[in-house]
Amino acid sequence: MTKYIIKRLVMAILTVFIVATLTFFLMNAVPGGPYEAEKSISPQAKAALEAKFGLDQPLFTQYLTYMKNILHGDFGPSLKQRGREVIDIILTKFPVSAKVGGLSVLVSLIVGIPVGCIAALNRGKASDSTIIVIATIGIAVPSFVVCSLSMYLFGVKLGWLPTVGLMSWKNYIMPVFALSFYPTAYIVRLMRSSMLDALGQDYMRTARAKGVSETVSLFKHALRNAILPVVTYVGPMMAYTLTGSFIVEKVFTIPGLGGEFVSSITNRDYMMIMGTTIFLATLMVFINFVVDIVYKIIDPRINLK
Amino acid sequence: MKKSFILIALALVCCMLMTACTGGAKSGGKILNVQVGPDPETLDPALNSAVDGGNMLLHTFECLLTVDQNGAIAPGCAEKWESSEDGLTWTFHLRKGLKWSDGSAFTASDFVYSWQRVADPATAAPYADTVLWPVENFDAVFAGEMAPSELGVSAPDDQTFVVKLSAACPYFESLAAFATLSPVNKATVEKNGDAWAVSPDTYVSNGPFMITEWVPGSHIVTMKNPNYWNKDAIKLDGIKWLLIEDSNASYSAYQTGEALFIKDVPTEEIPSLMNNPEFHIDPIIGTYYLNLNCTKEPFNDERVRKAMSLAIDRDYVAGTIMQGTYVAAYNFMGPGWADPAGGDFYANANGGKPYISSDYEANLAEAKALMQEAGYSGSEDNLDIKITYSTNDSGYHKVVAEYLQQAWKQIGIDMSVEIVEWASFTPMRRAGDYMAARNGWVGDYSDPSNMIELLYSSNGNNDGKYNNPDFDAAIDISRSTMDVNERSAALHQAEDILMETAGCVPVAYYTDFYLQSSKITGMWHSPYGYWYFMYADFSE
Numbered sequence: 024m025t026k027y028i029i030k031r032l033v034m035a036i037l038t039v040f041i042v043a044t045l046t047f048f049l050m051n052a053v054p055g056g057p058y059e060a061e062k063s064i065s066p067q068a069k070a071a072l073e074a075k076f077g078l079d080q081p082l083f084t085q086y087l088t089y090m091k092n093i094l095h096g097d098f099g100p101s102l103k104q105r106g107r108e109v110i111d112i113i114l115t116k117f118p119v120s121a122k123v124g125g126l127s128v129l130v131s132l133i134v135g136i137p138v139g140c141i142a143a144l145n146r147g148k149a150s151d152s153t154i155i156v157i158a159t160i161g162i163a164v165p166s167f168v169v170c171s172l173s174m175y176l177f178g179v180k181l182g183w184l185p186t187v188g189l190m191s192w193k194n195y196i197m198p199v200f201a202l203s204f205y206p207t208a209y210i211v212r213l214m215r216s217s218m219l220d221a222l223g224q225d226y227m228r229t230a231r232a233k234g235v236s237e238t239v240s241l242f243k244h245a246l247r248n249a250i251l252p253v254v255t256y257v258g259p260m261m262a263y264t265l266t267g268s269f270i271v272e273k274v275f276t277i278p279g280l281g282g283e284f285v286s287s288i289t290n291r292d293y294m295m296i297m298g299t300t301i302f303l304a305t306l307m308v309f310i311n312f313v314v315d316i317v318y319k320i321i322d323p324r325i326n327l328k
Numbered sequence: 329m330k331k332s333f334i335l336i337a338l339a340l341v342c343c344m345l346m347t348a349c350t351g352g353a354k355s356g357g358k359i360l361n362v363q364v365g366p367d368p369e370t371l372d373p374a375l376n377s378a379v380d381g382g383n384m385l386l387h388t389f390e391c392l393l394t395v396d397q398n399g400a401i402a403p404g405c406a407e408k409w410e411s412s413e414d415g416l417t418w419t420f421h422l423r424k425g426l427k428w429s430d431g432s433a434f435t436a437s438d439f440v441y442s443w444q445r446v447a448d449p450a451t452a453a454p455y456a457d458t459v460l461w462p463v464e465n466f467d468a469v470f471a472g473e474m475a476p477s478e479l480g481v482s483a484p485d486d487q488t489f490v491v492k493l494s495a496a497c498p499y500f501e502s503l504a505a506f507a508t509l510s511p512v513n514k515a516t517v518e519k520n521g522d523a524w525a526v527s528p529d530t531y532v533s534n535g536p537f538m539i540t541e542w543v544p545g546s547h548i549v550t551m552k553n554p555n556y557w558n559k560d561a562i563k564l565d566g567i568k569w570l571l572i573e574d575s576n577a578s579y580s581a582y583q584t585g586e587a588l589f590i591k592d593v594p595t596e597e598i599p600s601l602m603n604n605p606e607f608h609i610d611p612i613i614g615t616y617y618l619n620l621n622c623t624k625e626p627f628n629d630e631r632v633r634k635a636m637s638l639a640i641d642r643d644y645v646a647g648t649i650m651q652g653t654y655v656a657a658y659n660f661m662g663p664g665w666a667d668p669a670g671g672d673f674y675a676n677a678n679g680g681k682p683y684i685s686s687d688y689e690a691n692l693a694e695a696k697a698l699m700q701e702a703g704y705s706g707s708e709d710n711l712d713i714k715i716t717y718s719t720n721d722s723g724y725h726k727v728v729a730e731y732l733q734q735a736w737k738q739i740g741i742d743m744s745v746e747i748v749e750w751a752s753f754t755p756m757r758r759a760g761d762y763m764a765a766r767n768g769w770v771g772d773y774s775d776p777s778n779m780i781e782l783l784y785s786s787n788g789n790n791d792g793k794y795n796n797p798d799f800d801a802a803i804d805i806s807r808s809t810m811d812v813n814e815r816s817a818a819l820h821q822a823e824d825i826l827m828e829t830a831g832c833v834p835v836a837y838y839t840d841f842y843l844q845s846s847k848i849t850g851m852w853h854s855p856y857g858y859w860y861f862m863y864a865d866f867s868e
Contacts, residue, residue: 055751062769063758063788064377064454067470071449071456104544105370106522116545171576179583186580187570187587188546273574276581278545282573291751 120267120279127203139214161208357565389510436483499775614770654836658682669816
């Protein structure tokens with residue numbers, strides 16, 4: 024186990040390093056720069072800016088400097104949000120996204136798993152078909168539609184919920200709903216099909232033959248086996264949800280990290296692009312690692328080597 | 329046991345998350361909620377180059393001079409000011425008893441420090457040369473060849489600020505009222521570096537309002553500055569700037585009453601808002617125009633450029649395609665630019681009549697004739713010119729491109745549209761790496777030089793690579809003369825030449841369209857695209 028963890032750790036560091044390197048050179052290969060605008064600033068002003076942030080150095084020198092700095096935990100200043108450090112932006116905005124994201128992961132698990140099971144247990148009946156239809160809609164309807172519709176209905180027409188920012192608990196309802204809509208639907212479908220699969224297995228027949236009660240056979244045998252695909256899905260889904268959604272945050276004016284990912288790229292804010300990418304990559308690698316450990320706990324047959 | 333433990337843990341997490349969700353919302357009193365744009369990139373006056381940031385800076389800082397409700401230069405920190413006969417020395421007399429928002433004394437040396445800071449290349453101020461170019465030694469200071477202390481600004485005493493210019497600048501007062509040249513507090517800037525402007529604790533300002541809360545991506549709260557000289561005229565206790573990025577979201581906030589003013593209105597709502605008295609369309613000084621790359625065939629022939637300009641039905645573009653949120657442009661310089669000789673530059677242009685006739689049928693016939701004269705078919709039946717039109721995809725750009733495709737087909741041009749991502753688009757256009765492209769400019773101040781000089785051969789924003797010695801000569805005269813009439817004549821002559829040779833193709837004048845609740849009184853909108861809320865009030 025220890026050997027496994029060390030091996031995974033080395034792989035993780037290597038993965039993040041490769042991601043950082045590729046991103047660094049790719050983003051610099053894209054045309055444009057952080058100081059381009061409809062009204063161009065003068066060449067002198069641009070030169071002064073580039074000198075200030077070291078963008079006038081050869082690309083490889085910039086790369087070496089950046090890599091050296093991040094080893095010291097220095098992610099540099101944002102090139103666009105003058106006066107703010109990349110790490111400060113990430114550390115103030117990530118908790119906001121994580122709060123909204125964490126709630127929606129919880130909602131999608133609490134709703135998705137039981138509903139998926141119910142559908143599987145009632146296969147072919149009206150309740151199953153209803154769940155399937157709703158889940159399909161959930162997967163097909165993009166989040167901006169969910170956002171706009173709920174905002175129009177509950178915010179503008181009914182006036183029940185506020186539409187801007189995160190001032191009170193009421194502000195959380197619509198974004199969490201919008202954010203959990205797709206994963207809930209996905210988990211329902213996933214849960215349903217893997218539950219159906221598990222229910223048809225030999226060990227279930229054996230359990231029943233041995234006289235194990237229906238509840239025990241369902242929860243102890245079927246659910247435990249059926250939940251593995253959900254765990255696989257929830258890992259990366261969690262990384263994405265916790266780091267925020269560009270659309271949901273934009274629509275509900277949530278000061279989260281989701282918007283930074285996209286705007287840093289359109290702004291060519293190189294420092295922010297690197298910072299957010301490395302952050303997401305690290306989170307992703309970490310969550311995948313946790314998922315592997317959880318696998319082992321759920322299914323002791325899995326060999327961590 | 330294990331199961332109940334998991335349940336309890338889950339419940340705990342939920343509770344923690346829910347409690348974390350409450351809180352926020354403080355600061356009482358009469359607070360006006362407005363939306364003028366998303367999170368500003370910076371609120372450091374020297375570093376700002378954006379309109380929304382500039383709009384907030386107008387409320388937190390006060391320059392030497394300001395612009396009043398009628399667009400005229402008015403006293404700011406300076407009560408009186410005068411220039412020498414030759415226009416090279418400007419003396420500003422500050423009000424007595426001025427203070428910073430933290431209560432410390434404000435003197436003329438604060439202006440000296442702030443202006444030197446803008447010129448210092450280490451500050452890397454994007455607008456430095458736009459606002460300081462005429463000031464003595466600016467070029468050398470900005471190039472790093474001289475110390476910032478050599479800049480031609482001085483404070484002979486606490487109440488007097490003197491600027492020495494190396495060249496006369498007829499619109500210097502406009503520059504002295506420009507947000508980039510707002511005074512900043514030396515103590516906080518030197519203590520906190522660039523970060524002074526991101527935290528309310530270190531944000532010391534001298535304007536009618538001061539920042540008390542800034543949640544990036546959510547809102548900024550500015551409260552009345554108790555140390556502002558004219559505080560008795562301020563009726564609001566504060567302004568809350570909602571940093572909404574999405575226009576549908578800002579529209580919802582307006583409908584629910586969470587905002588009483590929004591700048592970003594979804595274009596698809598415009599038809600339904602046209603008869604709403606709270607919906608305003610106000611002109612600003614700026615023009616949506618097209619660049620035809622003058623270094624490339626067939627655009628090196630001015631007859632082709634002119635024909636392409638004439639083939640556009642501007643009333644249709646502005647009124648129908650752009651839903652009346654733009655105004656058809658038959659000149660390059662639209663209404664609102666100040667004629668140096670007095671009056672409106674637009675009204676005095678071309679003897680008072682538009683350069684391009686609004687009779688579209690006649691224009692189209694002339695366009696076809698011009699194309700034939702230039703040796704092309706000029707007819708839909710023989711598309712003998714192939715061009716590519718580049719634009720980014722936002723606002724009306726794409727539908728305008730589709731319209732141009734139709735319009736230019738009538739004069740024998742086969743146009744394909746190339747959509748380029750925003751951040752790549754502007755450098756590509758600047759490099760002249762395109763055939764035809766959209767462009768636009770909104771004035772920083774009302775002197776016509778701010779926009780017409782875009783077409784000067786060596787101007788950094790001359791994306792069309794227009795190079796006309798007569799035009800350049802007219803601009804040169806306008807720059808060197810101190811005689812307002814001669815200067816006015818030179819600028820008008822420049823526009824005459826530009827329009828005669830179709831150096832660029834004006835399409836429409838910009839406007840600001842916004843929703844303003846009828847509850848608000850005492851606010852106004854300026855033709856530079858700013859809203860002034862400082863003297864506003866609203867009924868509950």
